[in-house]
Amino acid sequence: MKNFEKTISQEVADFAKDNPGKYKLITDKIRSYHYNDYTNDYYSFAPFKNQLLDIYINHALQDYRISRSKNLRNEIIEIADYKLDRRYDVIIALDDEEAFQKVLGYATDFLKGDSFLFDQKLYVNSQSLFALVKAYYNPKYKNTVLSFFNTAFEYAKVYAKEKIEFGRKADTDPDAETLLELVQAISSFKDEDREQFASLIFEIYTFSSQKKRGYAMYQASGFMAIQLTYFQASFNIKVIIDAIEITGKYYADNIFVKQTLYAKWFLEKNTKEAFLYFQSNTNPMFAVFVLTDLGFKDALPLFIEKQKEEENPVMWEIYEEAIQRLKNDFLPKNQTERMSWLNGNLTPTQRALGAENDNVFVQRAQQKTFIDDNVYETDND
Numbered sequence: 001m002k003n004f005e006k007t008i009s010q011e012v013a014d015f016a017k018d019n020p021g022k023y024k025l026i027t028d029k030i031r032s033y034h035y036n037d038y039t040n041d042y043y044s045f046a047p048f049k050n051q052l053l054d055i056y057i058n059h060a061l062q063d064y065r066i067s068r069s070k071n072l073r074n075e076i077i078e079i080a081d082y083k084l085d086r087r088y089d090v091i092i093a094l095d096d097e098e099a100f101q102k103v104l105g106y107a108t109d110f111l112k113g114d115s116f117l118f119d120q121k122l123y124v125n126s127q128s129l130f131a132l133v134k135a136y137y138n139p140k141y142k143n144t145v146l147s148f149f150n151t152a153f154e155y156a157k158v159y160a161k162e163k164i165e166f167g168r169k170a171d172t173d174p175d176a177e178t179l180l181e182l183v184q185a186i187s188s189f190k191d192e193d194r195e196q197f198a199s200l201i202f203e204i205y206t207f208s209s210q211k212k213r214g215y216a217m218y219q220a221s222g223f224m225a226i227q228l229t230y231f232q233a234s235f236n237i238k239v240i241i242d243a244i245e246i247t248g249k250y251y252a253d254n255i256f257v258k259q260t261l262y263a264k265w266f267l268e269k270n271t272k273e274a275f276l277y278f279q280s281n282t283n284p285m286f287a288v289f290v291l292t293d294l295g296f297k298d299a300l301p302l303f304i305e306k307q308k309e310e311e312n313p314v315m316w317e318i319y320e321e322a323i324q325r326l327k328n329d330f331l332p333k334n335q336t337e338r339m340s341w342l343n344g345n346l347t348p349t350q351r352a353l354g355a356e357n358d359n360v361f362v363q364r365a366q367q368k369t370f371i372d373d374n375v376y377e378t379d380n381d
Contacts, residue, residue, distance in 0.1 A: 106128035113174060179220060205239075221256060225240065
């Protein structure tokens, strides 16, 4: 345990002892700590602070399960909703019907898109969807959650078309980010439960990658394409090929085209085409990902050679991970172990709106040297 961890943990423990059961005060106390006062290492301070918050939130939940105090329940909801920036999973953990309905309402509002949330001054995000995934594993809520996700795409489409803007029906598509985060939430179900949504995910992807969609939807479709590889179901590869041809005609160098190529290669187990792409392109990142995720050891000598001359610190980290995996015959057992997952799951728009970069390779490079990972243009990848 680092010195700042010992100091803060003890201070909070003493404060909690002096303020038993006052979880809002304890939460505020923890949130008041700033890494600049203790260390230059933000990357270790932030997780520690979150872990400390989790400890006392779990204490609060344990107290509630014993007391079933309505006041404590409301306090936990307030903490989760506002103090912890929309921790809807905590609200679900209350195992309370009223709390569940609150999250269900938030998730329904989220499907209506950014303009609705802005107009209604609702501070709601996609974590409501992920919280419902957790609720699925509570038998009391399973059927309601299943119904929500099975109808969510249609609900979002109908709302986008039927909502009134400037005195008439808007007749628009759902927000690209809304559909992407719906797909990501569904993909977070456990393997054995996720498969029931395979056709729905492909339907959303097909809708998002069609020719008449806008640029933001194309950006989202690239991430959706990768989500397809998390399913065991067989998909119509022609739809994916058509998407590559449609978007590749004008956006060949954009990330979403390369993400879609990754999906095609992965679903086809097409290491031959991916390896040829790697050898002939100056930005072969997603070819490296798929060749590594498929365990194509023939690429190892060339990866080693390319890394030696690589000047981009992020790409160097990608090669390093790929080389170590291929050397050790490491094959990912689930999607969170894949190279494509480590590359992050946020679109440029999400990053521009303030979401913290979840790209592991960027984070590793940042720990060694300063990398400017700000997003200045949301329409460039």
